[in-house]
Structure formats: C-alpha cells, structure tokens
Amino acid sequence: MKRLIARLSRLLPGENGASAVEFALIVPALVLVTFGVINISVMMYAEATLQYAAATAARCATVQPTKCTGTYIAAFPYKGPTGSASFQLNSGQSCGNQVVASAPYHFTTGLVGFTLTLHATACQPLG
DSSP: OHHHHHHHHHHSOOSTTHHHHHHHHHHHHHHHHHHHHHHHHHHHHHHHHHHHHHHHHHHHHHHOTTTSOHHHHHTOOOOSTTSOOEEEEEEEETTEEEEEEEEEEEEEOSSOEEEEEEEEEEEEOOO
8 A cells, every 4th residue: 555655646746847847938938038139239230330321421422522422322332230221312401411321120039020121311511
C-alpha cells in the first residue's frame, strides 16, 4: 500500500518545470518588445537622416542655385536606412528655399509589419 501511495504522489502536480513554463510564456513578449525598440530606434535614425538630407538640399538650392535646381533636388542622393526618398524643391517661399522630403519605412515587429511614410521639411533663407 505504501508503494502505491508513493507512486501516486509522484503523479500529483509538483513544481518541477514551472520555471520552464514561465520562461516559455514570457519569451515571446520579450522578443516582440526587443524588436519593437530596435525598430523604433532605426526609424528615428531614418527620420533624422531624412531631415539632414532635406536641410542639405535646401542649403544647396540657396548656395548653388545654378547647380541645385528642382531636377537635381528631385534626384538628391539620400543614404538613409530606407534606401530611397523623394525630394521636392519649393522656391520663393516665405522662408526661402523649401525642400520637402518623404521616404517609406517598413516597420516590423516579427509578427506584424506595416509601411509608414516619413516626412521632413527644411527651409534655407535666400541671400
């Protein structure tokens, strides 16, 4: 009888493996948060590089107006993490030469992904 009770007591729930189950429940959320933070950091870097490129293009349009025309600004070299961006020069604005830039950014967390459009505007006074 004592053997039967000993065998049955081993089948009752114990705490063996509880930490492994807790770890398995927490890891997916931790991975999603980690990838989300990394992706937000890269997106902020992409926004900063796009803003810098727009400011550089606006300055170029003011300092070298013969070289930096609307056609040159539209094909302005952008070396950000998004890979491509579109630039538009608006001359004669109240602030001087204005450059409006936009670039797509694909945001993904591992489970879901969507595309955001990043925008930047920069003005350079004339003269």
